[in-house]
Amino acid sequence: MQITAIINEKKVIFDVAADDLLADTLRAQGYLSIRKGCDTSCCGLCTVWIDGKPALSCTVPSFRVNGKTLVTIEGVQKEAEEFAQVLAAEGAEQCGFCSPGFIMTVLAMKQELPNPTEEQIIHYLTGNLCRCTGYMGQLRAIKKYLGVA
């Protein structure tokens, strides 16, 4: 079936099978920031925004994004770079494999929660796993980036 979606502000038309999943479809379209980690819907690596909401692209069937607006990290490069610099400065980036999904979630949180508390930040990010950093560096970086105590 043919799908039309706005991806990173560009109208894209592509063919999908009924059981294609969005992460595979996006990677086939060249959006290589999308990574598959756990393949069981719990690591957050494949996070993209669908109509402004963060979602696991490894789980969403591709046909469900017909007529929707998608954003991958390629579509928010400026903000992603700004945050990535803060992450690096706080020693919160090691292998970097989880970074695209993690950054997409942090940027979504920034839009959704004004001045989040530490508890709200941790709760919002429970769906993003990182096997290198132990999360404290990430938490410091997020607070610094958002300018919250």
Next chain:
Amino acid sequence: MFTLLNLAQPTSLDEAYQVLSAQRNNTVLGGCAFLRLGSRRIATAVDLSKLNLAYIQETEEEIEIGAMTTFREVETSPVLQNYFDGIVPKAVSHVIGVQFRNIVTVGASVFSKYGFSDLLPALLALDTDVQLCMGGRLPLAAFLKNPYKKDILTKVIIKKNSRKAAYQQLRNSHSDFPLLNVAASELNGSWRIVVGARPGRAKFARRAAEVLSSGGVTPENVNFAANVAAEELHFETNTRATAQYRKALCQALVRRAITEVEACR
């Protein structure tokens, strides 16, 4: 990985049911999170996205949650946060992460009667009905008891009242299934206690609730009710916890849930 041979996106409920019942292995799609963990081969998948079933609306006497409403919409709903001490949003807020909760749907979680469901114990502790396309409206507890039959769940309906409620759960890690979950509620001195993820489907601890309803909520009675709940329900062992551990956990979580409800009164 699952296989979908065909896809139907009906625009009416009648059409959806016709497609669903046309072949034995036709299936309704929810959020697909659990489906993708298996290897089912589905002839025609019925996608309900075009039926406008994603809503939470409040009427004078009830709160209706459409089948395609996501857990995140439940979690952030001001309507649901305002009733029953926010038990329904609290229960789903523990499910993996925001990105996951933006996908999984209320209808799939309820209709599939998952044992690990965080939502079912909370709904059972309230006065909840389900609306089925063919089966009509029936209490959630009756629906859970009935054998599986092909149908389409269109909405969950919660009766509005002054019921006080609390939800407790324990997980090995944030992104895992619960080891056990407990919901407790009280209305006009009458208690309900529900225990889920045993790992079987959520069940009422009726004798434990009766202890509180008839004997009142004293510290001794709370402990006694917690012990009764652990004795009257059946627990099993799986990779996450042993039956013995779940039984011990049941006592602690029931006690905490009752105490939390009492604090809300």
